Amino acid sequence: MTVDVFLTRSAAYLPFSPVSNDEIEDVLGRIGGKDSRARRLILRSNGIQSRHYAIDRATGKVAMTNAQLTANAVRALGEDIGPVDCLATGTTLPDQLIPNHAVMVHGELGWPRLEAVSCAGVCLSGTAALKHAWLSVRAGDARRAVATGSELVSPLLMAANFEAELAHKVQLLEERPEIAFEKDFLRWMLSDGAGAVLLEREPRGPLSLRVDWIELSSAANELPVCMYAGADRDAGGALQGWMQTPSQQWHAQSIFSIKQDVRLLNENIVRATIEEPLRDIIARRGLKVEEIDWFLPHMSSHFFAQPIEQCLREVDLPIPCERWFSNLRQMGNTGAASPFIMLDALFKSGRVRKGHKLLMFVPESGRFSSGFVHLEAV
Numbered sequence: 001m002t003v004d005v006f007l008t009r010s011a012a013y014l015p016f017s018p019v020s021n022d023e024i025e026d027v028l029g030r031i032g033g034k035d036s037r038a039r040r041l042i043l044r045s046n047g048i049q050s051r052h053y054a055i056d057r058a059t060g061k062v063a064m065t066n067a068q069l070t071a072n073a074v075r076a077l078g079e080d081i082g083p084v085d086c087l088a089t090g091t092t093l094p095d096q097l098i099p100n101h102a103v104m105v106h107g108e109l110g111w112p113r114l115e116a117v118s119c120a121g122v123c124l125s126g127t128a129a130l131k132h133a134w135l136s137v138r139a140g141d142a143r144r145a146v147a148t149g150s151e152l153v154s155p156l157l158m159a160a161n162f163e164a165e166l167a168h169k170v171q172l173l174e175e176r177p178e179i180a181f182e183k184d185f186l187r188w189m190l191s192d193g194a195g196a197v198l199l200e201r202e203p204r205g206p207l208s209l210r211v212d213w214i215e216l217s218s219a220a221n222e223l224p225v226c227m228y229a230g231a232d233r234d235a236g237g238a239l240q241g242w243m244q245t246p247s248q249q250w251h252a253q254s255i256f257s258i259k260q261d262v263r264l265l266n267e268n269i270v271r272a273t274i275e276e277p278l279r280d281i282i283a284r285r286g287l288k289v290e291e292i293d294w295f296l297p298h299m300s301s302h303f304f305a306q307p308i309e310q311c312l313r314e315v316d317l318p319i320p321c322e323r324w325f326s327n328l329r330q331m332g333n334t335g336a337a338s339p340f341i342m343l344d345a346l347f348k349s350g351r352v353r354k355g356h357k358l359l360m361f362v363p364e365s366g367r368f369s370s371g372f373v374h375l376e377a378v
Helices: 021-028 039-046 066-075 101-109 125-138 159-168 170-175 181-187 262-285 302-314 335-347
Strands: 006-013 086-091 115-119 144-151 193-200 209-218 231-233 239-241 294-297 357-364 369-377
Touching (some): 006 335, 021 039, 039 302, 066 086, 066 144, 066 193, 086 101, 086 125, 115 125, 125 357, 294 335, 335 357
Parallel strands (some): 086 115
Antiparallel strands (some): 006 209, 144 193, 231 239
16 A cells, blocks of 8 residues: 655755856866866856855865765754655765765764665666655655765866876867867766755645656667766777776776767757657646646756757647746756755745645756656645
8 A cells, every 4th residue: 555755854965155157167177277168158058157066175175975965965854854764865976886875875874774775877866766765655665765866076077087188189189178078068067966855654844745756767778878977989989888998098088087979968858858758748647737836847058948948838738937946057957966956945945835736857868868756735
């Protein structure tokens, strides 16, 4: 027998003070000692005005681990949440290959024994963790579950990580002083942060959000890899992981930097992550535009706002922009943490009223996956 599940608390943790667009290279460094040619163009397109990095500006060093970042968000839920039976975490880049991120967060928290589950992926990993936590409570296995999404990406974005590749490609640098666009592109798109939610069997406080359903889907059956790290393309274009790459090439090829095929992204992201899955959900769930009070799209860039808006019209779910909510401009793109940070801001804004229905949309470009979450304020 399943039970209703309620999101009763939310929290976000953004490290240090906001970093403005003009300060990014002061914090991350300048590759080859030169300003990036791509920075202003990309920032103008993505619309992000500030973001956070877990980098101490006084020392230039990373000041916390991903596990510590995540634990800070969990603690922000409050000390009075009660015993937790399940901790589900999602992140793109854990601090280590082994052990998993969830047990490291559990260790940071020092909580009593519980179920600790880590979901891998990119932006959707946090939403996958949310689904696991939701199903645990819904099935009656857990009375309380905490789900998290977090990203600590700044260590990979620092200029020092790319110097070896620059030295390796001297001839290319004479023509183009920055690294390949696919790598430089993401230095201006990604930042650090963590979010957490508490799920319970009963509502709590003046307002809770009942989690009605969570839908996840993958288009990897038809599309190649778009965003990746710890790998690179071989001569034939196939993805070759770090274990198949000689260690002496790891630095020369910036093998552990995050790369993205921007053309593949632009050609497929809307169709593969929103249009096709949403058409199916509308048919099965009976979604109607007049019954959606808030639409929370996770966008890596404001560049995608207009294509998403057009797609919603085409699938007959034309949610007007005044019902959209996003804090990308202020908080930056924090990947798996972004949906949590966005939901936390809206939940605490006072703008959500009893009976309001929320639809969250979380796309991921790793190999084109997406998630939709439907909630109702009670």
